[in-house]
Structure formats: C-alpha cells, structure tokens
Amino acid sequence: MVMRYDRAPLKATRTDEGYLVDTPVLTRTGVFEYRDGGGNIRREFRPPEEVFNADSMASLRGKPITDGHPGKVTAKNVRQHMVGTALSGGRQDGENMVGDIHIFDTGPVDAGNKELSLGYELELDETPGVSPQGERYDAVQRNIRYNHLAVVKRGRAGNARLNLDAADAVTKTEEEDDMSMVKIRLDSGLSYDAAPEVANELERLRAEVKTATTKADTEAARADTEKARADNAEAGIAKAREDAQGAALARVKLEAAAxxxxxxxxxxxxxxxxREGIIKAIRGDSFDLTGKSDGYVEAAFDLAVSDAQARQDALAAQRREMGGSQKPGTAGKERADGAEPPVSARSARQAYLSNLTKGGE
Incomplete structure (x- = not known):
C-alpha cells in the first residue's frame, strides 16, 4: 500500500461556538500529477469506479481532520494533530466526492489554510493508459482507503476547498499559486507531499546512506577475507611445523635403527x-622387496625391527638369569644393571624358553 494526498475548497458556516461546519468537495475523478524526489512528473488516474467505490467512501467516516499532513494518523499521534473530524462517509456529486465535516480548532483555517487534501492509502496498478477525457496516465489508483483529511494552503484536487463566505475568504498570493508540492515516498510505503527542497534533501541523504552502506559492506567483506586468509595461513604454518617435526623425529629413529x-x-x-637395508640386515638378503609398495615396506620394516628387538630382549634376559654378564670376581656383588643374581640354571633355562615363546607370538 502507498499513501496519497489530494486537495479540494469549503462553503463553511460557523456555529455559535465558532466551529466550522461544511459539506465541501473533498476530491474528484481524473488524472492527478505527482512529482518524485528528482522532480519528475508522474501522472496517476483515479477512475470513477475507485473514487465512488462504496467501501472506499465509507472509510472516510469518523476520520480526523488535521492541520497539514502529519503522515499516517493513528491512535498514538491523533491528539497532537487533530483539529476536526469527518462526520460522514463520502458521497458522489457528479465527478466529485463530497462529505460532511466539522472543524473544532479553526486556527489553521484563520491562518490561511483554506483548501482540503485527503491522506489515503491505495494500491497502484502500474498499467499506463489514457483516461476517457484523453489524458495520458502512468498508473491507476485502486482500493483507496482514507486515513485523514488535512486543511492546507493548496490542495491537489483543485476544487477541494472550504466553502467560506467572501468575508472569510483570502486571495492566494502569487507565491502560493506557484508553489509546487513534491510527492516523496518513504521506505515504509507511505507517500507525502513536501516542498521540493525537502524532497531533494531526502534524496541526497538517501544517496549518502547508500554510499556509506556500500562502503561499509565492502570494508567488512575485505576484513572478513583478510582474517580468513590470516587464519588459514596460521593454521598452515602450524601444520607444516608439526609435520616437519614429525618427519625429523621419524628420520632420527630410522637412522638410529640403521x-x-x-x-x-x-x-x-x-x-x-x-628401511629396505635394515630389513635385509635383519631378515637376510633373500628377503625380496622388489615391486612392493611403500606401505608394504613400512609394515615389513616395523615387523622386522620388532622381531629383532624381541630377540635382543630374550638374549639379555637369558644373560641376566645365567649371570653371563658378570665379570670375574663380581659374584655376590651388586650387578651393574640392577638385576638380582641368578637363582639356578634350571630357572634360567625356563626364563629363556619363556622369552622365546613370547618373541614368537
């Protein structure tokens, strides 16, 4: 939905309390001109079937009359803007729509706001065409629903004004006749009449915001990219360092085995x-590794080294049990390797056989 403001003059009467009561023309059918923030003219058609739609006209009943257009009037802001009320819904009068109104606060009218302008929401049919009167238009206003009626210096409808007596009427100045209001549409979807300088300033601010937002988004994306690169580089360096340390340690162990x-x-x-040299040193030259994969060679190496270590451990245990590692004259003394002296040849043999069994498992 978008918002529109149209204008119409009063043949008002004053009550004993000083209020203004009138049944003025509020709007009409036809093509209305609007201006965007760039000063371009947009022509929108209000066909009779939309202006005189029963639901549309009924939506005017009870709506507030305001001093100028404050934007969309709601229960939260009506008290600060309301100067009167629409007593009835709209009624068709030829090509015009009229309605009964009551203005309580006549200050804005006394100050020169003697024309009327409707504030309403609508749906735009963006289909261009030509009206029955031969006027070209860019879009059609449909599903019109009224929000408020404003007293203004100059109305859009042209014939929507208070029906004041000659004594109350004020001749518009040339400045007022030449005044052109610009239609601005906010991000909320509401549209407002505003002076051209206001519309131009709004467009300038919008352009600045867009530029600043684009720049901020670009900088944020660049920062995110650089951080990701730094994180990846740091992780890569740590991984490379870890791999290098692992490879160096593995090489040291391999050379020690050789x-x-x-x-x-x-x-x-x-x-x-x-690895192949160590395997052949342990297994003998007949152990053929030709055409074997690196994985096979690594597994054969681990098994050969493990077997060799098991044999060494068994022999060392045998020597400890049999006392073969003792030097002459050391019997009964503490051994250099901390082992207890052998108990008997039988127990030494049993230990040797036990170690051989473990080594073959």
Missing amino acids: TQHKVDFKADTADRAL
Missing part, C-alpha cells in the same frame, strides 16, 4: 632405501 643394524647410509639416503 646404525644399530650396521646399515651404511648417507644424509640424502631415501627413507625407503634405509
């Missing part, structure tokens, strides 16, 4: 070549 099994190597000897 040294233990008397396998010759150089600093640039490949890891696979070292």
Whole structure:
C-alpha cells in the first residue's frame, strides 16, 4: 500500500461556538500529477469506479481532520494533530466526492489554510493508459482507503476547498499559486507531499546512506577475507611445523635403527632405501622387496625391527638369569644393571624358553 494526498475548497458556516461546519468537495475523478524526489512528473488516474467505490467512501467516516499532513494518523499521534473530524462517509456529486465535516480548532483555517487534501492509502496498478477525457496516465489508483483529511494552503484536487463566505475568504498570493508540492515516498510505503527542497534533501541523504552502506559492506567483506586468509595461513604454518617435526623425529629413529643394524647410509639416503637395508640386515638378503609398495615396506620394516628387538630382549634376559654378564670376581656383588643374581640354571633355562615363546607370538 502507498499513501496519497489530494486537495479540494469549503462553503463553511460557523456555529455559535465558532466551529466550522461544511459539506465541501473533498476530491474528484481524473488524472492527478505527482512529482518524485528528482522532480519528475508522474501522472496517476483515479477512475470513477475507485473514487465512488462504496467501501472506499465509507472509510472516510469518523476520520480526523488535521492541520497539514502529519503522515499516517493513528491512535498514538491523533491528539497532537487533530483539529476536526469527518462526520460522514463520502458521497458522489457528479465527478466529485463530497462529505460532511466539522472543524473544532479553526486556527489553521484563520491562518490561511483554506483548501482540503485527503491522506489515503491505495494500491497502484502500474498499467499506463489514457483516461476517457484523453489524458495520458502512468498508473491507476485502486482500493483507496482514507486515513485523514488535512486543511492546507493548496490542495491537489483543485476544487477541494472550504466553502467560506467572501468575508472569510483570502486571495492566494502569487507565491502560493506557484508553489509546487513534491510527492516523496518513504521506505515504509507511505507517500507525502513536501516542498521540493525537502524532497531533494531526502534524496541526497538517501544517496549518502547508500554510499556509506556500500562502503561499509565492502570494508567488512575485505576484513572478513583478510582474517580468513590470516587464519588459514596460521593454521598452515602450524601444520607444516608439526609435520616437519614429525618427519625429523621419524628420520632420527630410522637412522638410529640403521646404525644399530650396521646399515651404511648417507644424509640424502631415501627413507625407503634405509628401511629396505635394515630389513635385509635383519631378515637376510633373500628377503625380496622388489615391486612392493611403500606401505608394504613400512609394515615389513616395523615387523622386522620388532622381531629383532624381541630377540635382543630374550638374549639379555637369558644373560641376566645365567649371570653371563658378570665379570670375574663380581659374584655376590651388586650387578651393574640392577638385576638380582641368578637363582639356578634350571630357572634360567625356563626364563629363556619363556622369552622365546613370547618373541614368537
């Protein structure tokens, strides 16, 4: 829904209390001109079937009369803007719509606001065409629902004005006749009449906001991208450092195993070549690794080293049990490796056999 304001003059009478009572023309059918923030003219058609629609005219009953257009009038702001009320719904009078009104606060009328302008919501049919009177239009106003009636200096409908007696009437100045109101539409969907300088300032501010928003969005996107890059780079460095440390440790262990099994190597000897040399040193040259995958070689290496270590552990245990590691003259003394002296040859043999069994599992 959008908001529109149209204007119409009063043949008003004053009550004993000083109130103004009138049945003026409030609006009419036809093509109305509006201006956007850029000063471009937009022509909108109000066909009779919309202006004189029963529901549309009934929506005027009881609506407030305001001093100028304050925007959309609601229960929250009506007290500060209301100067009167529409006593009836609208009625058709030829090509015009009339209605009964009552103005309590005549100050705005006495100050020169003697024309009328309706504030209403509508749906725009963006279909251009030509009216029965031959006037071209850009869109059609439909489903009109009235929100308020304003007293203004100059109305859009042209014939919508208070029907004042000659003594009350005021001749409009040339400045008022030349005054052109501009239609501005807010983001809420409501449209308002405003002076051209107000509309231009609004458009300037909108352009500044749009530019600032675009710049802020661009900077935010750039900051997010740079942060993501920094986070990824930091994670990559940490991973590379971790991988390098792991690879270095694995190489040290591999070289230690090669040294233990008397396998010759150089600093640039490949890891696979070292593993193959260690496997053959443990298993013998007959152990064929030709055409085997790196995974196979790594598994064969781990198994060979494990078997070799198990045999070494079994032999070391046997020597401890049999006292073979003691030097002459050390019997009965504490051993260098902290082990207890052997109990008997039988128990040493049992320990040896037990270790052999474990090594073969």
